[in-house]
Amino acid sequence: MxxxxxxxxxxxxxxxxxxxxxxxxxxxxxxxxxxxxxxxSITRPIQRARQISKLRKNIAASPSDVSSRHELARLLIERRKYGEALKLLESISESMQDSAEYWDDIGTARLKTGNTVQGEADILQALDINPRVKYGRPYLRLADAFRSADSAKALDYLQKFHTMHSSSSEAYYLLGSMYRVLGQRQEAKEAFSESMSVYRSLPKYKRRQERKWAVRSFFRNLF
Incomplete structure (x- = not known):
């Protein structure tokens, strides 16, 4: 009204x-x-394009700038330019052996360019270095990669992600979304419902950052 x-x-x-x-x-x-x-955000693509342009200039001026190469690769992954990102990540491999974020990034790029075996190994290396790297999202990437070829493995990775999160509306939303992709509609519905329940139980200061996931879960549960 x-x-x-x-x-x-x-x-x-x-x-x-x-x-x-x-x-x-x-x-x-x-x-x-x-x-x-x-x-x-309608401004995010513009900001990302500017960052990419700036990083390219930095690399042109200083080809050995590992930090700029890694950041540029990360932004290219966001833009789904996985092949270009992979080349950048491979060029800094020797300097990034102990970085969990690096192994997750290069694993993601390899998964998306068809090298599933090596991509999985890279992401597992990231999780071995830091089991909570990127809040467990590497498990979701692995689940997505195997959703068609090996649904049992995909579900196993989903469960590992699930065990890491018990008080995050976002985590349950992501879990529900992946269950849907795998055709587990009842499990997806339960995850979306849990996302909303978790949101209602959060203190006020946490609700602002979790609100969008509860709203998305609400609409996902309707359709």
């Missing part, structure tokens, strides 16, 4: 229904970004 009232006011102000709808959507987006966080 409130949205219709706001739309009516905007239509009265602008005198054009299309402009009123656009402004209403902008208001909803701004409020979501401020208080919930379900919608993706």
């Amino acid at each position: 409130g949205k219709f009232i706001i739309f009516g006011m905007l239509f009265y102000i602008f005198g054009n229904p299309l402009i009123a709808i656009v402004v209403l959507l902008l208001i909803v987006y701004v409020l979501d970004r401020r208080f919930v966080g379900v919608f993706p």
